[in-house]
Amino acid sequence: MNQKNPKTIHGIIPPMLTPLLSDWTLDHEGTRRLVDHMIDGGVHGIFILGTTGESTSLSYQTRRELIEETTSHVNGRVPILVGITDTSIEESLNLVSLAHDFGADAVVAAPPFYFQLGQEELYEFYWDLADRSKLPIFLYNMPSMTKISMSIDTAERLSKHQNIIGLKDSSANTVYFQKLRYTIKKDDFALFVGPEEIMAETVLMGGNGGVNGGANLFPKLYVRMYEAALAHDFDTIKVLQRQILEISSLLYTVGRFDSSYLKGLKGAASLLGICGNYLAPPLKPFLEKEMEQIKNNLELINKKLNKILS
Amino acid sequence: MNQKNPKTIHGIIPPMLTPLLSDWTLDHEGTRRLVDHMIDGGVHGIFILGTTGESTSLSYQTRRELIEETTSHVNGRVPILVGITDTSIEESLNLVSLAHDFGADAVVAAPPFYFQLGQEELYEFYWDLADRSKLPIFLYNMPSMTKISMSIDTAERLSKHQNIIGLKDSSANTVYFQKLRYTIKKDDFALFVGPEEIMAETVLMGGNGGVNGGANLFPKLYVRMYEAALAHDFDTIKVLQRQILEISSLLYTVGRFDSSYLKGLKGAASLLGICGNYLAPPLKPFLEKEMEQIKNNLELINKKLNKILS
């Protein structure tokens, strides 16, 4: 892949966890370890400062350090996408500048998420942002967090801006995804799906890849699934889909939290020796009881994965 | 298909529109015409008194007549599923009795939809209903109307009742659908998807068919797509998916109504000469201006369909 042409970005782009120390400052060493773990697993790019990266919980200082550390350590091995989601367009543009200056390839922006917006306001916000951004932009539909779902019509109109090159959809609504695929006429507009449980089917139906949290832990699994979907290899899809759903079931639904996914992901990353089990406020990491469960489940998963991926 | 074994129900089961006269009583002739149109198109079953059938808007007298007319006219050619969704379990059971006595094959029940329920209450409601029902039951997840999404856990627990044989999901959330497929261990538990825009992908990933509104109008298209998905015939899937999305775009999103889908469907059915353009209150049919649009769009669609399906 040519890093200089972000329009060719495709495949598995993990939304990177942000390794933190106990005081919620950046764990530089953990960050480098996680980057290498994912690139060794074959991922096609890395997306930092997304929802999984707890972007909005981090201080701007920490966000800056993460951009610097990641771009420096990746060093051109894969494209880097940087989340710039913010409620203030000025702060979003500050993040674009940092991403640009440190050599990232593109940025990703969910809608500003405090005020309740209409579609026209959303459209104008993004168009203005795209006009002023030094890097190409991926739209990011994330209604459960932002309270607004970008309409098909809004996305289609925004796709006409030369600086808007794709969309990541985390709505889990594949009617929406299919309508995007059908409606947006721009040839190289990239559509990524968030939830890994439906990555295979969206790729089968014309999606360009997955921004899948589980690829922080098991990058090879999701890369293999992406390739199987591209190849219409249903024997492999069937086996891997079972595994992906088992991960979802065993790691992302422990306890009764809206953020069980993130707690489970970071807890598992800590058990894999990648980084510490720290989540920035307002989220809290799992405590001992849930971690015991995560540990047992992780062992189960690893056994099966060793067979499947060997 | 053996009508006597509802556990083998699969494929395209259109949620039948209810043909009405101008006073919202049943259009018996239109009903027979619609039934024949769909069976001629190869559908694998018929589902009456669902959301698309405006069940909740109809008087009980009309519901009774519809069950009678449909079962009588279908006369065993395909299985018949009858919607019994109601807020009162007694009225639901009255509908089960009618369905049973007129010879329908199974019933379909969305959650009672007035009170806000918890999952435990939902579970107990369905278990009790299944105990008392003379016909096998399909669960029906329809959160946009009923305010509650049946949890994966609740569905899994209910699947253990011998009288609960499948689930229709109209949430459009395929993460949910994939989790159901993975979690429910009962071998012959049938999973159907509502929205036709994602029928192909759910069948590719292990779903058992579609309860797709568009099959009222173009039954062959959806039957063909179902077969293509079963056969992993991606050349056909690609062509038909484009067509299915065009129907969705041209017929279901005219005007700015939450019920544009239903207005468009019935308007198109009237233009095809199947039944009159009447919707029971509180919904209203499209007026002249929107119908003009529907008419033009329908012509476009028919031209393309003639090529594709010939």
Add this chain to the structure above:
Amino acid sequence: MNQKNPKTIHGIIPPMLTPLLSDWTLDHEGTRRLVDHMIDGGVHGIFILGTTGESTSLSYQTRRELIEETTSHVNGRVPILVGITDTSIEESLNLVSLAHDFGADAVVAAPPFYFQLGQEELYEFYWDLADRSKLPIFLYNMPSMTKISMSIDTAERLSKHQNIIGLKDSSANTVYFQKLRYTIKKDDFALFVGPEEIMAETVLMGGNGGVNGGANLFPKLYVRMYEAALAHDFDTIKVLQRQILEISSLLYTVGRFDSSYLKGLKGAASLLGICGNYLAPPLKPFLEKEMEQIKNNLELINKKLNKILS
């Protein structure tokens, strides 16, 4: 009050619990006991078949019996309002006919609650209903159950129909209530509030009374509060408000159910010897553990009430 002029309805109109037997048929004796209990307590009217009356959970046969029993036993002592909320306008009108023929004074209709409606559809539905109703109608805003909040504009337009004489608001949003009071110009249009916790303040600010569930149990308390609010007697308001909030806290929030209010209310009614502790499906009555709590709390309340109301 002149029963023959429903436009003068005001004050405390309890939304009557429906006394049921263990098979969810009507408890006629309990119904008569409850009616007498409330009238003895001074209530200004009775509203049957509302949310608190579990209307939508009851069979039509039971609804019919309840209308007959209540009208017959009340026998003109106070005005009777009958809930006709349904998803089918025909069934609503059937209930109007029954209410009319048995001599009720007015009917109450929440929006049809299955389909997602727009304001224009809502407006047309009610206007048509009002045209065809033999009894005057109260609108009923209940967005938590019906998924739609009647807009100020819709309510104002509907208030112009001569057969629409008031509105009961259960949204708990008093900005909405104040805007209704300001916007609707019809002189004798009656505005009632559902939640008893805010009955005093709405009456202070121009409301016409409360449809308060607690008045099933303690009718005198709410009647006294209504009178104190009318009289701007803040010493009394302060004491009674404390008591009303204590009832809300001790009886309506036991357990973690969306329907704790209704479970608590019926549980307490059974402890007071008014009727059995039966709720129709899909709701379930409190079990022993919660009933123990209700019992203890009820004793506390009764002690205080004896002092306050003596």
Add this chain to the structure above:
Amino acid sequence: MNQKNPKTIHGIIPPMLTPLLSDWTLDHEGTRRLVDHMIDGGVHGIFILGTTGESTSLSYQTRRELIEETTSHVNGRVPILVGITDTSIEESLNLVSLAHDFGADAVVAAPPFYFQLGQEELYEFYWDLADRSKLPIFLYNMPSMTKISMSIDTAERLSKHQNIIGLKDSSANTVYFQKLRYTIKKDDFALFVGPEEIMAETVLMGGNGGVNGGANLFPKLYVRMYEAALAHDFDTIKVLQRQILEISSLLYTVGRFDSSYLKGLKGAASLLGICGNYLAPPLKPFLEKEMEQIKNNLELINKKLNKILS
């Protein structure tokens, strides 16, 4: 009022609009003009960087300048509250430090608003924030923006922290407000209401004042209403309430925007010569057509106000 004791804060505390220049930097002169306008009108305090102040849309640089300008220009004439709502606790604490160093009296924090939180997470977030804050804190319940409503129980538990001194509720749900008043036992815990349409009734029922946007424009009106409510002067309340609702109707509901309130408020402020008609992205100011309406409506209001307040 003694600025040194923020626990005595009460009355009308306008959520100050942020006067902006056309490039969305701070309009220092407009800020001073607005401050003087409100203090001349008798307000009991000023709340900057709230929702009405577009806090989340402003760069941190602009927020800093606003804190500095306001504290400097107010110069102890009334207490100043500073909004510190953020998704990152570090950034919230940075704002606390600025507020403290420039001499503000207290801070106001809505829940972090990106992730979906549980009540326990919310509780721990606030408790931690309160431990680390150099200024006393007002809780801020704003569910329409933050996606979470602080439960009565959470608020009650937080009220026990000595650094948490009050709560501003913008839910418009006065059942919630009454339950807070009843449940929180801390004597001097201050309860403020956001929507001006219900300020009178909450004060009548024991509230401590209003954080009312309209007081940016007409401070005397809201101060007078607050005093009338304290004095139980219903003749005055009736007249002023009509006026307050007319302002709400004529200025806050022009157009069909979720943010019509804010657009109308800033448009009217610009017509009164207080500041320019600039809203920071993602919001947009009213255009000519709507401003024409605002202008006409403002004239109507001013005529009536001149009579009422003279």
